[in-house]
Amino acid sequence: MPVSPPVSAPVVEVRDLRMTYGTNEVLSGVDLTVSAGEVVCLLGPNGAGKTTTIEVLEGFRVRSAGDVRVLGEDPARAGDAWRARVGVVLQSWRDHARWTPRRLLTQLGGYYAPYSTPDRPRPYDVGRLLDTVGLTEHADRKIVTLSGGQRRRLDVAVGIIGRPELLFLDEPTAGFDPQARRDFHELVHRLSDLEGTSILLTTHDLAEAEKLADRILILAGGRIVADGSAEELGRRVAGTAEVRWACGSERFVHPTTDVVPFVRRLVEQHGDELTDLEVRRASLEDTYLAMVQRSEAGLRPGPALEEVTR
Numbered sequence: 529m530p531v532s533p534p535v536s537a538p539v540v541e542v543r544d545l546r547m548t549y550g551t552n553e554v555l556s557g558v559d560l561t562v563s564a565g566e567v568v569c570l571l572g573p574n575g576a577g578k579t580t581t582i583e584v585l586e587g588f589r590v591r592s593a594g595d596v597r598v599l600g601e602d603p604a605r606a607g608d609a610w611r612a613r614v615g616v617v618l619q620s621w622r623d624h625a626r627w628t629p630r631r632l633l634t635q636l637g638g639y640y641a642p643y644s645t646p647d648r649p650r651p652y653d654v655g656r657l658l659d660t661v662g663l664t665e666h667a668d669r670k671i672v673t674l675s676g677g678q679r680r681r682l683d684v685a686v687g688i689i690g691r692p693e694l695l696f697l698d699e700p701t702a703g704f705d706p707q708a709r710r711d712f713h714e715l716v717h718r719l720s721d722l723e724g725t726s727i728l729l730t731t732h733d734l735a736e737a738e739k740l741a742d743r744i745l746i747l748a749g750g751r752i753v754a755d756g757s758a759e760e761l762g763r764r765v766a767g768t769a770e771v772r773w774a775c776g777s778e779r780f781v782h783p784t785t786d787v788v789p790f791v792r793r794l795v796e797q798h799g800d801e802l803t804d805l806e807v808r809r810a811s812l813e814d815t816y817l818a819m820v821q822r823s824e825a826g827l828r829p830g831p832a833l834e835e836v837t838r
């Protein structure tokens with residue numbers, strides 16, 4: 529009889545998470561799961577509650593209600609051994625201005641050493657980590673003199689110095705130049721592929737979400753309104769691809785769920801008259817905006833595109 533591979537428990541399990549600030553209910557029943565090794569991206573408009581959610585999972589905010597398990601424990605009660613397994617990159621962390629990156633990372637790394645295990649030696653070697661995040665040449669400058677992007681690279685290094693099994697990243701690439709952004713994306717892939725690190729991140733950069741995430745969650749109106757890969761979400765919103773073509777001087781757009789038979793029929797019908805054929809899937813931006821708008825209007829996702837000719 530074939531033996532199924534062992535199914536590991538989710539690293540994050542959230543059921544009916546609620547958060548109220550005064551009379552303002554920001555989270556009104558969030559359910560989410562992150563499996564071991566997954567890279568999950570949490571999207572949502574400003575003020576949707578992404579930071580609130582992440583900080584509850586990190587154990588930095590006390591929730592109003594709901595069940596939360598992170599690496600098998602309740603973050604509101606977990607101790608140092610749990611914290612050593614979790615990496616955190618906050619939205620802004622301004623501290624130790626007069627220290628150098630090397631000193632800060634060495635100091636923080638020391639806290640993780642007692643939690644080192646044979647299969648997960650802790651902490652990372654500071655020199656290698658500085659190199660990985662592109663800070664070697666700034667390693668011995670005072671932190672206060674770093675640029676915003678360099679400071680953010682240091683934030684990322686602080687988040688991973690303890691070789692976390694689970695990493696939370698809150699808008700990690702805000703302020704990054706294109707090269708730093710690309711380097712960071714490679715780092716995320718490396719952490720995920722080579723170290724098996726599970727990652728939950730927030731971003732407003734949809735291209736980044738598409739590039740990094742195995743799964744995307746959209747938080748709007750206090751709940752998760754969408755959960756799936758970028759492709760799955762696109763299909764759910766549009767249900768279709770758009771085929772665009774030109775015949776003589778006329779241009780056409782047609783939504784279809786069966787691209788290949790549709791295009792075959794077009795070619796059969798129009799032959800050489802057919803020009804400028806293009807198939808366009810809904811972009812993550814189309815999908816995201818449609819889902820957020822629907823959630824704000826209190827609607828459920830459904831087909832969106834209409835046939836048009838122009």
Ligand SMILES: Nc1ncnc2c1ncn2[C@@H]1O[C@H](COP(=O)(O)OP(=O)(O)OP(=O)(O)O)[C@@H](O)[C@H]1O
Pocket residue numbers: 549554572573574575576577578579580581
């Ligand atoms: N400590 C707090 N006290 C009162 N209200 C708060 C507090 N923290 C956050 N809020 C409110 O909760 C809501 C959600 O904030 P949060 O920072 O979690 O959103 P976000 O999705 O991360 O937003 P952004 O994309 O702008 O970073 C906002 O309306 C915010 O003003």
